[in-house]
Amino acid sequence: MSGFLTASTALLGIAVIALAARLRKRSRQLDYLHGKLNAILDKGTNERLLIFDSDARVGRLLIDLNRLLDHAHRTGARYANQEIEIRRMLSNISHDLKTPLTVVLGYSEILLHDRGLAEREREAMTANIQDKAQEVLRLVHSFFDLAKLEAGDTEMTLSRVNASELCRLKLLSFYDMLSSLEMKLELSMPDEDLYVMADSEALERVLDNLITNAMKYGADGKLLGLTLKRTDDGKTALQVWDKGKGIPETEHRRVFERMYTLEDSRNRLYQGSGLGLTITKRLIERMGGTIVLHSVPWERTVFTVVLKSG
Structure with missing residues (x-):
């Protein structure tokens, strides 16, 4: 024991x-x-x-x-990137607002104090003031539109939209601008009309932004193309393309960021706010679609929008 x-x-x-x-x-x-x-x-x-x-x-x-x-x-990391983006956006906003306002103030000062101006000079300055004021107004509207889109406050009703007819009308509205830039137009779409499920006003704005963007960055290529076709999975693809100097591959992921513009695009005839492609992407996403960029300088720079067929 x-x-x-x-x-x-x-x-x-x-x-x-x-x-x-x-x-x-x-x-x-x-x-x-x-x-x-x-x-x-x-x-x-x-x-x-x-x-x-x-x-x-x-x-x-x-x-x-x-x-x-x-x-x-x-x-x-996301917070740090957002902080950088916000600082860059505020810098660009300041630049884009300051430039036209400086012109407005300069011409206003002359009109107020120079009594010896000829009537033709006075009319020209007044017209310039009007143009620059409209530019500021468009920029403010763009900020407001983007804010509403990101907050989900923009009402959007999807319906069956004739994409073929919309593309034809939109290119017709840009004909004079394209002619002034000596840009040729290449349109490719099936004989039968293609329909998509979209908000007609939103889709029209998407086309406005993409065509304007092609003129701004691709004018040197002297060619603007628009292609409308069915995809293999039954959706509809809309492509706006040009043969200009393109967008460097390192910049592809940034083109849809707020206030992003290529540096050498500033002060050109069709200078933008840097919000056009951001708004475009948000509108397409709200319509259940996608947008991608592919660019080979001087060969083909194409934005492809894919939407559900109607």
């Missing part, structure tokens, strides 16, 4: 020692997790937690913590 008690006591002692060792190990692990988490959060690093342990519960905890760290890192 005494031998049995002695053996039991020994086993109990071993169990207690093993339990104490396990508790010390767990305590060190918890201390490590506490210290590592605080270091990662304080320094904002992209490190991850790593512990080798056979306990499945500890493994699950580590997986959950690392997922949380990944989420925090992605959120922080």
Whole structure:
């Protein structure tokens, strides 16, 4: 009996020692997790937690913590990118508003103080003031429209729209501008009319923006094309393309950002606010469609819009 008690006591002692060792190990692990988490959060690093342990519960905890760290890192990166985008947008807004307003103020000053102006000069300055004031108004409207789109406040009703007829009418409305730029037009679409599910006003604005963009960036190529066709999966693709200097591949992901413009596009005949393509993308997405860009300089720069067929 005494031998049995002695053996039991020994086993109990071993169990207690093993339990104490396990508790010390767990305590060190918890201390490590506490210290590592605080270091990662304080320094904002992209490190991850790593512990080798056979306990499945500890493994699950580590997986959950690392997922949380990944989420925090992605959120922080998005926030940093948004901060950069907002600063760039405010800078561009300031530039685009300051330029026409400076012209307005300059001409107004002359009109107010120079009594010796000829009537023809006075009329020309007044016309320039009117043009620049309209430019500021269009820019403000663009900001307002984008804000409404991103807030989901823009009402949009999808219906069966004759895309073929809309494309023909839209190109006709741009004919004089294209002629002034000496740009030829290439139109490709089936003999039968193609219909899409869209908001007619939104689709018209999409075409306005894409054609204007092609004239602004692709005028040197002297050719503007519009293609309308069915896709293999039964949808309808609308392509607006040109053969100008194109958009560098490094810039493709940025063209739909707010206030983005290629630097050498500023101060040209069809200078934009940098909001046209952003608004275009938002409108297409609201209609359940997609838009992509493919550009090879001096060969073909094409924006492809895909919508559900009507």
